[in-house]
Amino acid sequence: MLIELLNLTERPGSLWLAEVRASFGHATVRWYGDRGAEPGEYHVEWTIDEDIIWGQNAIPTGGIGPGLRTRGLGAVLRGQLSLTEDGAALLDFDGTSILLDLADPLPEDVAGAWIELCIPREKVGLYPYAL
Template identity: 45%
Template sequence: MLIHLTRLRPGHPPLAEIRTPYGPAVAAWRGDPAAPPGPHHVEWTIDEARATARPAPRPAPAVRTEGGLLLLTGEFDGAGVLRTGDTPILLDLPAPPGWIELAVPCAHAELHPYRT
């Protein structure tokens, strides 16, 4: 997913404030702690042991932060892939196929930057 890094909050790991095509969020940054603000390609890693899934409030991709939780809305294939827009996120969660909202504490959702 192409995100825009707004700023990094100090910590271990630092928390990244980002904007995505589907909304703003906060997640653990697993890249260079001196990364400059701006566009970055990232992959998401979710700690499934701390995540919960429920039916999505509406069938549209969304990313947001609420009360210390990262909320990802996407279409789950039932076999391990959540698609938030054009971004696949691999999960090992018991959830039926369809639109779901995944909730996970911000510090347990990680952003791994990469270069193309």
């Protein structure tokens, strides 16, 4: 996915946070790329390093379409949920699939639903890559 890196900030413990913008919103999340990266456009892979718990950090939303915003010290990602035959869950985030780690199986009737994930910003990672 193509994002715009606006700013990088170092936090205690060598944690780097990136303020980023996409066509559907902006947020601050963890940066796993070059710490000397300059503001500009980057292709990135999104990861979520937190177990998904339905009804707690994953909720259905009335909104349709991808979304990205900040809530307190967390990031809110809105996308469409899909379930695989083997029980894995993916979030379609504007054409990019994010594999989700589930604490418990999701209800079967949520496949295809638009959901919001509310995740602490240090648990949402961006890995830039070159095309």
